[in-house]
Amino acid sequence: MKDHIRDLVAHALDALKTQGMLPADVAPAFVIERTRSREHGDYACNVALLLAKAAARKPREIAEALVQVLPPSTDIAKIEIAGPGFINFFLSAAAYQNEVRTILGAGATYGRSNIGAGRKLQIEFVSANPTGPLHVGHGRGAAVGDCLARLLGAIGWDVSREYYYNDAGAQINNLALSVQARARGIEPEQTGWPEDGYRGHYISEVARAFLAGESVDADGQHIVASGVVDDLDAIRRFAVASLRREQVLDLQAFGVEFDVYYLESSLYSEGRVEKTVQQLIASGHTYEADGAMYLRTTEFGDDKDRVMRKSDGGYTYFVPDVAYHVTKWQRGFGRAINEQGADHHSTITRVRAGLQALNMQIPKGWPDYVLHQMVTVMRGGEEVKLSKRAGSYVTLRDLIDEVGCDATRYFLVARKVDSQLIFDIDLARSQSNDNPVYYIQYAHARVCSLQRQLGERGLGWNRDNGLAQLALLTSNFEQLLMVELSRYPEMLDAAAQNLEPHMLAQYLRDLATAFHAYYNGEAILVADDNLRDARLNLCAATQQVLHNGLDLLGVCAPEKM
C-alpha cells in the first residue's frame, strides 16, 4: 500500500514538472508513513513540505496542486491537506477488508518475506562458559538472540544459531580446582580453597556426583566420573560436561536450541590460532616489545595496541576470538551477528581490528553486534548482586520455575536491548496475571473460544461466504482492528532489519488491545449469517496474526486459558 501511494505521488510530481510548476530537476526524498492519529487518515506524505523551498511556494499550495493531478485509485477514499502541508490519505474500507482475505489466504506465511533471499546468516548468542548455571543476563541474551533468529528467518535469511564456549583455559581450570576442593571436603575461606574459586552450591553437587562415580551426557559425549580426587583432568572433564548438561536443560526449558556448539579448544587443536598469528605477523601489523607481541589495533580505530602473545608465551583471549571469527567468515556467513551482554562491548573494536589486519577482504563493519544492557534483579525490594564466585545469583531456571517460560521470555524481549532491565522477581511473580503476555495469549484464546461456541449454539460458519461479505465489516472497532492487522508485515520487516525484537512484543500488545476492544464492543456470534461469517473471518485473521507473531516470540498461543 505504501508503495502504491508512493507511485501515485511520483506520478503527480512528474505532472507538475511538466506543467512547469516545479523545477524539472528536483527529486525530493519524501516519505509515505503511517499516521499516528486516525484523524489524519491512514497514510501521510510530507512531499509538499520538502518542496516549499525549491518551488518558492507555500507547502499547502504545492499540496493542493499535487492533489489535483493525483491519479485516482480504488484503494483511496479521501485525500486531505492538513497542518503545515501534509497530504493525508484515507484508505477505502475495501482496501482494509481485503487485508483479511490476504491474511487468511497466506495463513502461517502472512508477514513473511524474502528480503534475505536465502543468504547465509549466523547468529551467535548466549555463549556462556560452562562454569556455572545460566543466570538472568544469559536469559536476556537467549530470549533476544532466539527471537532475532526467528525474525531473520521470517524475512528470508538462512539462519544458523551458534553457541561458542571455552572448555579449557584458566577459568575452566579454576572450575576444576573448585570442584576438587569440594570433593576433598574443603569449603570456601578454609585453607586449601583455591584463590577466586567458584563458591556456588552447584560446585558441591558436581563434586558429590564425581565422587559417586556418576555419568553425564553432554555435547554428544558420555562421561563417567572416575571418582579419583587427585585426577584433576578427569574432574575438569566431568565438571564441564555436568555444567554443559545443565545449561542445555535450562535452554531447552526456555525453548531455545542451537545448530552448532563451537569449542574454543578446537581452535588450538586445529591449529587455527597459530595460523591466525602467522597471518597477522605476515600482514605486517605486529611488533614486539617488552618480550610480548602486539597488534597495531590503533591502525583500525582502537585506542591502544593490544597484546597478542604474552611474555610467558601464551596468547591473550582476543587471538582465539579473531581466529574464531575467521572461521565464521570462511564458513560462508556473509552476515554474522553477535548477541552479547554490554559488558563485552570493548571486544568489538578489537575483533574487527584483528579481522581487518588479516587483509582478508572482510567488510569493516563485520560482524554485526547486538549488545543487551545489564539485567538487575530485584528481590524483596533489594538488588540481588550477581556473582558467580560468591555464588549468589538468580538462575534462569529459577525464573522459568517461578514466573513461567512464556512470561519470562516476553519480559526479557519486550524492551529495547539498549536499555537496562530491572527484573523484579516479586513483581513478576505476584503480578504474573497482569503480565502483557497473558493479555496477548488471552486474545488468541478468546477467538478459539468463539469458534468452540459455534458448535454449542448450533451456529454455522461459512468461510467462503465470510470472504464474500467482508464489506459488512464497517464498525469503528472493525476498522481499527483491520488497520492494526495490516501493520504486521511492515512491523515484522522493521523489527528484523533493525535487529529490534521488542517491536514485535509491542505490536502484539497493540493488536490484542484492538481485538479486546472489538470483542467487548460488538457481538461476534450474531444471528445474521452473513454478518457472523464476516466477523468470524476477521476473528480468524486476528487469530492467525497473533499466532504468527507469538511463534516468532517463542511464546505459545493457547486455545484455552
Next chain:
RNA sequence: GCAUUUUUAGCUCAGUUGGACAGAGCAACAGUUUUCUAAACUGAUGGUCAUAGGUUCGAAUCCUAUAAAAUGUACCA
C-alpha cells in the same frame, strides 16, 4: 580521565530513516457481567521528553556542552 549505553507521567516502558496537539501498561479515581471467558472493556487524572545552546519549514528524535546512572577501560576470559 577515556569508551559504550541510558535519562520521556508516581512506577515500568513505547515513541525507527526529524513530522501535525507526546503514547501505553501498572498504581490511584469513576464506571461496565441475566447476553460470545471480567486474565476483558469504557471514562477521567497525570509529563518543562535530565539541563542549556545549535541545526530547519518542523526536534523527544540530529549536533555541541553540562549533569546523573550502568558497564567497560589487564601481558584475565
